Amino acid sequence: APATPKNDTGSGGGTSGTGGAAAGTGEYHGAYPYTQPPQGHFNIAGQPFVAVPNAIFPGPYGDLMNLPSGYYQWKANAWTLFLLDSYKLDKSTNTYTLKLKSGLKWADGTPLTSKDYLTTFYCQFALNSPLWALISKIDAPDDTTFTAVMKSPAMVVERYLLRSNIIDTKTYGKYADLAKAIVDAGADTSGADFTKLNSDLIGFKPSKLIPNGPFDYDYSTINATQLSLKKNTSSVLAEAVKFASILLYNGETPTVTPLVLSKDVDYATHGFAVASEKQFQAQGYKILRSPVYSGPAIYFSYDKVPEFADYRVRQALIQAFDHKQNGTVALGESGVPQTYYSGFSDNLVDTWITSDGKGKLKQYQHDPDAAAHGLEAAGWKKQGSGWQLPNGKKAAYELLYPSDYADWSGAAKDLADQMKSFGIPITLHGVVSTQITTPWQKGQYQWTINSWGNSTQPYPYFSFVTNFITNNYPGLKGVGGKGMDFPMSATMPGQGKIDINDMINKSGSGIDTAELQKNITELAIVFNTLLPIIPLFERHANAPALDGVRVAKFPDPNSDIVQNSLYADNPVLYGMFTGTIGPKA
Amino acid sequence: MAQATVETATLETSVDSGVRSVRGSSLLSQLTRSASGFAGLIIVVLIVAMSLIAPLVVPEAKPNVNQIWSGPSSRHWLGTNNSGQDIVTLILRGGRTVIFVGFGAALLTTAIAVVIGSLAAYFRGRFDAIMLQITDIVMTIPQIILLAVMGAFFELNSPFALAALIGVLSWPVLMRSIRAQVLSLKEREFVEAARLLDLGTLRIVFMEIVPNMASFILINFIIAITNATYALIGMYVLGLAPMSGDNWGIMINDAWISGAMFNPNSMLYILAPVAMIVIMQLGLIMLSRSLEEILNPRLRDR
Amino acid sequence: MTMAETTMTAAKSDVNTETPILSVKDLVVRYTTGSKSYLDAVRGVSFDLYPGQSLALVGESGCGKTTLGLGLLRLLPRLGSVPSGSMTFVGKNNKPVDVLKLGTAALRRWRWEEAAIVFQGAMNSFNPVLRIGEQMADTMKAHLIDGHKPSKDEILDKSAEMLRAVRLEPKQVLPSYPHELSGGMRQRVLIAMSLLLDPRLLILDEPTTALDILTQRAIVDVLGELRERLGFTMIFITHDLALAAELADRVATMYAGRIIETGSVRDTFQNPRHPYTAGLINAVPPVTGDLPNLASIPGSPPSLATLPKGCAFRDRCSYAEDKCAEIDPELEMIESRLAGLSHTAACINWQQVHSPREVVTADA
């Protein structure tokens, strides 16, 4: 269901639990990896969808400087608007109309108007945003109105429009003008002028950033290890956010973990190891397990292991091992077995699967006997402690996995253990993540572990793209490999030939909810039956959050907002913007 | 001269043992010369024996999801790992490859360094120049990159291949030290004497000159074992070696990436295999005390 | 034979009444050779050395001369030890010290300032990486000269002086590295170095074996001269009896770790009272005159490790009798004179031992 426009931004809101602290004192300590200067720069055009790499715009915390129009509540399917009064979709003209709040200001005092929205989205055009494949025209009829016309309607357009961080015309206007000219001339991105614009914008390195959000960089503090954010009082949310300053530690998991252990960090979104997590808990952190809406899955290179081309084999295999154990070994409580195997997160099933469709999704339970029967039905033979393929060979495989991902390698190890006791010996072959893309693309593996689902978009379409296309030949055209080489026109048992490509497109286009639900359900059943990849489990975050040291209270781990995707509409940031998370008294 | 009789008695045994040692028997009695050397021998033998035998007698550690990172207890002395396996079992079973690769690579490294280093110094001239050149090149070629590329093109499955690869890459530093020492040793007159007796170049280099650096070579050999062991672990980290089976290196890598350092209950998972390597190195170094004395008679003090 | 006759090198006849500069009593030096075995390379040696005296220590190869020299300076290798005996030394300040009891610091200063040693085998006596000049300077800088630290010039002057004294050209030698010098040159540098601090006692362990005769002569002259000037006492270890005759006024003959005869040069050479000494003298080839048939002492020296009971020389001795297998004779006074000038021998048959000349004629 599309989000219903909402007016309250939280800032208008009465008293929040932590309202006691004046906007002048508390400091919040977060951690997020960013590229430090001199490589790091302040060109934030395209955030977050087509961002220029290496911008110092630290993930969710970047939203503190340059607000998007709003945040999405993943569980409630609703937008919380920051910069807008309202937005609406005119289905007949396929036009979105965004109404800006009045009196919005940039930190330098200039008013924030719909012009800046134009700048934002023209710049996205200049950066090759997929948005522009779906819209044909944007306009600003007046200072507080922004419109976008879709050429091929899709639900995701709404998200692109509302979730993009708004950038200022003063800084980016010249690029937006150039982009506008190209759009007006027919949006041709193959011309030389586009290429030049694209390159120029990418190469653009403004020395400073003009924020519209409640915080601004404290530039003198930015170094390789940390940066501080200071209050931008002119922001619309300046009052709502109760922290006076924000300190962000730079670093990946290993360097941030000690900081968490020493309670220097209030909340961190890194993927922490189970061992660390346990220790955090021992020290009084609570763990916010926001779903990541994706997880690891077994991929087969059907070229290399044709015996898995038979879907019955895959259906057998998915029952052959204990997904819960696998998830627990990899991620502790954050590795949750899937129930529906719909191809996307169980958290989205209620939203996108029709009620009768849900019943058609097989809930593959751990059942080695059933698995054995399944294999035998497919012509495999149990021989001693191992399995014999229909062609007489022994079943034994090599599993390629990214060795530096703690959870995935844990999962790989456990999978190998479990498969071994099931009778299929697995040789583990770990490769660092930077080197693994090549074999993935070229299909140089027998089994591998790669991800299913999509953690930045709440639409199943993107998950299906990941599952069927990204690592398969259609997605890899031009790259020179065939990936897993799963046939896109497959035979569904009892249904005959299907065109998966077509089904995926259908699952993403259109704005009719019911229609979409139908299409998505169909495709989910296809995924559930054919299992082109075998999801191991669904990953949840294990973000430690420390109440009572600097922050009064983080949301309850069970609260709905924690269901928000960590990296897309972070629940803690949401809490800050809405004033529910504030400094300790 | 009341001492005379005593002397004769004891001195006879001394001659006797001297003769025996000269004729190369009773290595053991020489190894037990010093107490700490003997202790080292025992440590090394125990660890090697354990690593060889344990995989045959100790059953594999069973994963147990309910026991993840359980910390030391009476059932699991060193606790359990991220899949609930008993760490003691893993330690017992996991020495073989590591020790093999460590010794193998160190042996190869030391052998290459000694052979090339001493021959280059002995012959000087073009051979030396070429060898130095090669040494400089091997020494400076960035190994991580080389290994990454190697790992991408070859399957480094067998411990032999691993040992060979590590061994082949790590000799240059020692080679240069050896070369430098041989440069001055070969000017000694006893080398000249050996040349006069036409003992043969190889014999002169390896039997006359090289043993004079024995203790230096020995300590470097031991250091090379540890270095090779960690190079192996580095290869696991880089994902260049297959991660199958129980093996201290895999344990360390596994523990490292699964953040075992951060939790007192899990710390043992990384500390235990490191401790094994430490203990083995300690044992070797203690043992080297005795070996040095065997190789360098001037050091014997009893 | 009068007292006057026994002193032919200058400046020492008047010293006999003084206390000995070095008094060694029953010194034993032991080498550990195995976990339970050892050998005594010096077996109960006693002697007194008077100021200004020059004692030649002769004896066959391996009899413990070097060991004794090392022991006197407490420089034994790691496996060497002094299980018993005492060494009393009277230094420049005329106070007797027990050398075996000197502390580390005192011992360090004592060495080279009071007693210096020139080693056999000068090849390895120098640090290969330092220039000769630096090594000489090192030696001086480590000690006080007349109570003060020597200045650069003093060091240079003194080094040059000593090098010239051993017939070396300082300008050439000082900046040289040890390996650039011939064996003989190194040996001389070592001698020069030993004299840098005007030690009271100088131990020279075969200092001229590697030297040619001219240099040897020069050194003999220099040593004599310096001895006259500085009045140091000398222990001169050699197997070259001729040299001993020239340089020493007393000779002590060692055999298998013991001193078996002491006496003035003249007494020893003209009237040896131990068959071994007699045999040695007999083996010296003369440079003038016709070529004699020289005979070595029959048999071979015993191994110190397996010394039988009784006199160590008896197997090779033409005067040996049954009794010799029983007793290891002590030094016996043959002619008693003033302290330090007497003639002693450790042979029960000393009376029958012929003079060397007679031996030669008997052989011929």
Next chain:
Amino acid sequence: MPDPISSDPKSSDRPSSDRQTPLMELSGISQIFKTKRGDRPAVRDVNLTVNAGEVLCLVGESGCGKTTTARMAAGLTKPTDGTVAYNGQDIWSMDKDQFTEFRTSVQYVHQDPYASLNPIRSVYKTISAPLRKHGLSKGNDDSWKQASELLRRVDLTPPESYLSKFPHQMSGGQRQRVAVARALSLNPKLIIADESTSMLDVSIRVGMLNMLGRLRDELGVGFIFITHDLAIAKYFGWEGRTAVMYLGEVVEYGPTQQVINDPQHPYTRALLNAVPEPDPDLAAQKLPGGGLRSADIPSLAALPSGCTFHPRCPLFEEGLCDVTSPELSLIGSRREVACHVVARESGRAAADASVSVSG
């Protein structure tokens, strides 16, 4: 002492042609060391020969180039000029086999036994190594026996107590004898002995010299015998020749008997004069400084002009000796001397003074 000669396998097949070509011939050899501080001509234009069964004694002052000459003769260093011929063949143009043959038949005993023994090898290992390498011994026991035998030859008895010793456990003389024993192990045809008896006491030295003398007489082993002890040169080289070197050049060369009993070159005379006397009475009569004008040896880096000996020479004649350097010239029938004054004198007395030499 057991007879060492009878067991020599090589004695029978010694080519008889040895008698014609000298065993070793050094022709015009020079050695110039290049150092940072300039060239050092340690040996210049030396011509010497050794025949089988003959002893050539090299005497001279320290640093005069004896060792350097001997090292060239042994093929240890290549002369910078001139040729070294063994059995008539230039050793530096030999093929591999010939050179191997040369190597094993010419042995060199180093001056310093402290450095010439490998500190980590026991005596047994030191001596048995060449035996094993050249197949002269069969098995361990045989090596053991032969090594014992060699030690006995050099008077290290009982051999058992020395075989297991290491160099640092032995006295200087004992080491020197081990070095000699090692050189003997290959039954060499030419032994170059560099001060090889200097560290031995007189008695053992005489024993050794006698032993070496037997090798010379009975097996025809040639010797280059370096010593500074003229008495030893005289004793051992009585029937051979002696070359007196000074600052890298041979200044007097002839039959030992003549050179030592009737020295001509003022330097040789000085040397003889300096020989210490065992008799205290005789010793007292020596001339101080050997009768030389100066005891200083000039530096090789700055050699005196003319005759290099002139600054020290008692016969020095200004305008002659410091201008031209004398060549070796025949004095009498078999002796060469490099001295202007002596050559002139002997030329004058050539008619009446012809020394007959018994050979």
Next chain:
Amino acid sequence: MAAIEAGVRGRPATGAVPILKKVWRNYALRRFLRAIFVIWVVATAVFFLVRLLPGNPVEQYIQVQVSQYGATYADAQRSAQAYFNFDPGTPLIQQYFVYLWGLCRLDLGMSIGNRGMAVSTLIAQYLPWTLFSVGIGVGIAIIIGLILGMIMAYRRGGAIDHAVTAIGSFLHAIPNYLLAMIIVVIGGARFGLFDIATMRGTASPGVTFKAYGLAFFPDIFYHASMPILTYVLTTVGTWSLVMKSSTTQVLEEDYVTVARARGLRDLRIRTNYVGRNAILPLVSQIATTAGFVVGGAIFVEQTFKYDGIGTLLYTALQGRDYTVLEGILLIVTVTVVFANLIADLVYSLLDPRIRTTESGD
């Protein structure tokens, strides 16, 4: 004496050596040319190895775009090419010659992964910190190690020997990244011995030399202290063990006994007689650590978030930033090669015996 100075009676040197030959004979020059050759070979090898690494920057960027933002491959590829300013399709050999030509002009090129950044700027930014921390750490470790090694050799078999051997080999056998982690986790987080939050990095926020003057130095020492401690602890054991064995050999030399006989002060004997000779075989080993000083310790720097060249190397490796990788590795190569060169020269200074043979043949 006058006679000696009177004149040199040398014979004229044999034939004039052609000037080229003379130049070639020049040892230092010859070594220099060889060093250049080695650098060229290694630079070439590095170039090709780096390009042979699986994956390339474009591919990686695309992967992220596609998997995270749902871009199509085609789109991602286009923006990647625009961003990276690098075409993986250019023939390798052509790229190589461009690279070589750049090298000849001492131009390391532009970073691929960071638009508009010159490789040399990046290196200049990161390298000094590594030089500073690793240099000091290794320096301290070498000094302490050598001293400890000597003490051990002197007291062979004594308590110190046993203790230092045990501790030294213990430390040597612990990988540096683990030790760094132990310091951080146990020392910092658990026992709070120091404040890991403020110690991270190379300097405190905003602290620069320009702004703070001399007060800058205490700050950077404060920040470098833990990395330095790690380097010292992990390498000191090795040095002490190696030095011990080398010293043991020297202690047996006669000249040491003679030096004692000469009554030299112990210190003098230890430094100039024993130490100097014992260090000889270690010279080249010390030289090779120069490469380490430049290359940094990747994992240690990461653990302490100390942004030295190791960090840059790591990110360049992760992002397949070819030019940066090549630049860093070239610097390492040049350093190692020249350190070796210097080691050889130093060696011949320290050991005069080598020098003579060098010029002798």
